[in-house]
Amino acid sequence: MPRYRLTIEYDGIGFHGWQIQAGLPTVQAALETALFAITGDPTPVTGSGRTDTGVHALGQVAHLDTRRDWTPDRLMGALNAHLRPQPISVLRVEQTHPQFHARFDARRRRYRYRILNRRAPPALATGRLWHRPQPLAADLMHAAAQALVGRHDFTSFRAAECQAKSPLRTLDLIHVHRQGEEILIDLAARSFLHHQVRNIVGTLVPIGQRLRPVAHMAEVLAARNRVAAGQTAPPDGLYLVDIAYEERT
Amino acid sequence: MPRYRLTIEYDGIGFHGWQIQAGLPTVQAALETALFAITGDPTPVTGSGRTDTGVHALGQVAHLDTRRDWTPDRLMGALNAHLRPQPISVLRVEQTHPQFHARFDARRRRYRYRILNRRAPPALATGRLWHRPQPLAADLMHAAAQALVGRHDFTSFRAAECQAKSPLRTLDLIHVHRQGEEILIDLAARSFLHHQVRNIVGTLVPIGQRLRPVAHMAEVLAARNRVAAGQTAPPDGLYLVDIAYEERT
Numbered sequence: 001m002p003r004y005r006l007t008i009e010y011d012g013i014g015f016h017g018w019q020i021q022a023g024l025p026t027v028q029a030a031l032e033t034a035l036f037a038i039t040g041d042p043t044p045v046t047g048s049g050r051t052d053t054g055v056h057a058l059g060q061v062a063h064l065d066t067r068r069d070w071t072p073d074r075l076m077g078a079l080n081a082h083l084r085p086q087p088i089s090v091l092r093v094e095q096t097h098p099q100f101h102a103r104f105d106a107r108r109r110r111y112r113y114r115i116l117n118r119r120a121p122p123a124l125a126t127g128r129l130w131h132r133p134q135p136l137a138a139d140l141m142h143a144a145a146q147a148l149v150g151r152h153d154f155t156s157f158r159a160a161e162c163q164a165k166s167p168l169r170t171l172d173l174i175h176v177h178r179q180g181e182e183i184l185i186d187l188a189a190r191s192f193l194h195h196q197v198r199n200i201v202g203t204l205v206p207i208g209q210r211l212r213p214v215a216h217m218a219e220v221l222a223a224r225n226r227v228a229a230g231q232t233a234p235p236d237g238l239y240l241v242d243i244a245y246e247e248r249t
Numbered sequence: 250m251p252r253y254r255l256t257i258e259y260d261g262i263g264f265h266g267w268q269i270q271a272g273l274p275t276v277q278a279a280l281e282t283a284l285f286a287i288t289g290d291p292t293p294v295t296g297s298g299r300t301d302t303g304v305h306a307l308g309q310v311a312h313l314d315t316r317r318d319w320t321p322d323r324l325m326g327a328l329n330a331h332l333r334p335q336p337i338s339v340l341r342v343e344q345t346h347p348q349f350h351a352r353f354d355a356r357r358r359r360y361r362y363r364i365l366n367r368r369a370p371p372a373l374a375t376g377r378l379w380h381r382p383q384p385l386a387a388d389l390m391h392a393a394a395q396a397l398v399g400r401h402d403f404t405s406f407r408a409a410e411c412q413a414k415s416p417l418r419t420l421d422l423i424h425v426h427r428q429g430e431e432i433l434i435d436l437a438a439r440s441f442l443h444h445q446v447r448n449i450v451g452t453l454v455p456i457g458q459r460l461r462p463v464a465h466m467a468e469v470l471a472a473r474n475r476v477a478a479g480q481t482a483p484p485d486g487l488y489l490v491d492i493a494y495e496e497r498t
Binding site (some may be wrong): 089122164 | 261307327329333334336337338339341367369371377
C-alpha cells in the first residue's frame with residue numbers, strides 16, 4: 001500500500017481540535033470522511049500530534065495509506081474538492097516511504113503565538129489572535145523567555161490533563177518580537193507538553209506589562225508547580241507552523 | 250457641537266458595504282445604531298466614501314457631531330462596547346475642527362488588493378483574499394500597471410453604475426509585489442471610480458499568467474471601453490488601507 005504525507009492548513013475555529021471524537025467536528029474526522037468518499041475505503045489519518053479546539057495550523061503533517069496508487073496531484077485535488085467548504089486545505093501531498101510516521105519521526109515542531117496589542121479589539125482577525133489592550137514590552141518578554149531554552153522540567157507549564165510520561169522537554173528556541181500592532185512569539189522543540197505554549201504565553205504577558213520582573217520566568221520554571229505560572233492563553237492566537245522530519249537514507 | 254473623526258477597521262464579510270441601505274446590515278448603519286444607543290440622539294456618520302459588499306477596511310475615516318462633549322477616549326470605548334460582536338472596531342477617535350469633512354477633505358486614498366497565489370485554496374483567510382491557483386509573475390504585473398500612473402480617462406475600468414461625473418482620475422501609485430504565497434497590489438489616488446481597483450486587478454491577472462503581454466494594460470486604458478478590460482476581481486481581496494487629509498491651519 002502506498003503511503004502519502006500530507007501538509008495541511010486549517011482554521012481552528014469550528015473544530016474540536018485535530019483528533020477524532022465521537023459526534024464532534026474535528027480536522028482528522030473531516031479528512032477521513034473526505035478520504036472515504038474518494039477511495040471507498042476506510043482510511044485512517046495519523047497526524048504529527050493533536051491540536052486543541054480553536055488552535056490553527058499552517059503546516060500540520062499527517063500520513064495515510066491507500067489501497068490503490070494515486071498521483072499525489074490527483075489525491076490533493078480530490079481532497080480539497082471534498083473538504084470544501086470546510087476551512088481545511090491540503091497544501092501538499094507527497095508519496096513517501098512506507099515507514100514514514102508523521103508522529104514518531106517528527107524532529108522539530110514550530111509554533112507561533114499571535115497577540116494583538118492595541119486598545120481597539122480586532123475586527124478582521126477575531127478568533128485568530130489574543131487581544132491584549134495594555135502595552136506589552138516585547139524586549140522584556142523575550143529576555144524573560146530565554147530562561148526556558150534548553151532541557152528542563154516544564155511541570156509549571158503543563159496542563160493537569162497532560163498525558164506525557166515525563167515533564168522533561170527540550171525547548172530549542174523561543175523568540176518574542178513586535179511587528180506593528182502584534183507581538184509574535186515563536187517557539188521550536190522536538191515536542192511540547194499539553195498547553196505548554198499557551199501557559200508560557202500566559203506567563204510572559206504580565207512580564208511584558210511590567211507587572212512581573214524578567215526574573216519571574218526563571219522562578220516559575222524552577223517552582224515545578226502549575227500554580228506558579230500565569231493563566232492559560234486562549235487557543236485563538238496559537239498556530240502550528242510546521243514540522244521538520246528526520247531525513248532517512 | 251463638537252465634531253469627531255473616527256478611524257475604523259471592519260471585516261466586509263457580512264456587511265452590505267459601508268452605506269446605509271434600508272433593511273440591510275451596513276457598517277454605517279451599525280455605527281449610527283451604536284451612537285444612538287450611546288448618545289440618545291440620532292447621529293449621522295459621514296464616511297470618506299463607500300465600500301462595496303465584502304470589501305474590508307483597515308483605516309476607513311468618518312466624522313460625526315454630538316450634542317454633548319465626549320472625551321475621545323470614552324467615545325471610543327463606548328462605541329467598541331456597543332459594536333460588539335460585530336466585526337467593526339473603532340481604532341481611533343479624535344476631536345477635530347468643526348469644518349473637517351471625511352469625504353471632501355480626503356487627499357489620498359490607499360487600497361491594497363491581496364491575491365493568494367498557490368494551488369491549495371485558503372483555509373485561514375477565506376473571504377479575505379482572491380485565490381488564483383495559476384502561477385502569477387508579479388514583476389510583469391507591476392511593469393504593466395505602470396501605464397496607469399498619472400492622470401487618465403479610466404472609462405475602461407469603471408463600473409456601469411458608477412456615479413462619478415468624470416472618468417478622469419489621477420493614479421498616484423500602483424505597486425505589485427510578491428510576499429510569500431501572496432501577490433499584493435497597492436494603489437493610491439485622491440479618489441477612485443466605482444470598481445476601478447477591482448477592474449484593474451482583474452486586468453492584471455491574465456498579464457501575470459502570461460496570457461496577455463505587458464503592453465495589454467496600456468491598450469485597455471487607451472480603449473476607454475469597459476469591454477476591453479478583464480473581469481471584476483471579487484471584493485474579498487480588497488482593503489481600504491488608509492486616507493490622508495489636508496493639514497488645515
